[in-house]
Amino acid sequence: MIQVLFLCLGNICRSPMAEAVFRHHVKEKGLQDKFMIDSAGTASWHEGKLPHEGTRAILEQYNISYAGMNARQVKQSDGKTFDYIVSMDDQNIKDLKQLLKGNYESKLVKLTDFLTDNKEENVPDPYYTGDFDYTYELVNEGTKNLLDYILTEYHIH
Numbered sequence: 001m002i003q004v005l006f007l008c009l010g011n012i013c014r015s016p017m018a019e020a021v022f023r024h025h026v027k028e029k030g031l032q033d034k035f036m037i038d039s040a041g042t043a044s045w046h047e048g049k050l051p052h053e054g055t056r057a058i059l060e061q062y063n064i065s066y067a068g069m070n071a072r073q074v075k076q077s078d079g080k081t082f083d084y085i086v087s088m089d090d091q092n093i094k095d096l097k098q099l100l101k102g103n104y105e106s107k108l109v110k111l112t113d114f115l116t117d118n119k120e121e122n123v124p125d126p127y128y129t130g131d132f133d134y135t136y137e138l139v140n141e142g143t144k145n146l147l148d149y150i151l152t153e154y155h156i157h
Contacts, residue, residue, distance in 0.1 A: 002150060003036040005082040007092050011041030011071035013127045014088040014135060016051040018111060022143040024064045034156065040074040042095035047071055054132040079104025086111050086146065089122035114145035
């Protein structure tokens with residue numbers, strides 16, 4: 001089982017969007033049995049809440065399920081559980097390292113590392129920008145390329 005955790009600040013906009021879109025790409029390839037996919041936030045403000053209405057709307061627009069998704073804060077054990085922790089920005093990585101106190105085995109990457117033309121250093125937070133379409137565009141491209149990267153790394157064809 002390849003375990004992938006998407007990470008943002010509050011776990012209601014970017015990381016649940018990435019979780020849902022990545023799940024969708026995995027399902028399209030028929031590889032659901034090879035992955036465990038989740039998302040979390042570095043902060044606990046929205047714990048237990050559904051994804052933001054803007055995230056839900058964009059996922060519905062593209063017919064991507066977010067069923068069963070509720071916000072949660074990253075836990076100490078996540079650093080050992082997940083093979084990849086995919087953050088939405090530099091601050092998420094910095095906060096995560098503080099929360100885990102250096103006690104992790106996961107490969108820490110940014111979703112923007114998987115964009116083809118490096119148009120963004122970080123995935124902009126639509127909670128503040130209001131631009132869920134642009135965030136979706138980045139998330140969709142990044143998660144597709146991340147999946148290809150993981151499949152190559154694990155020799156899955």
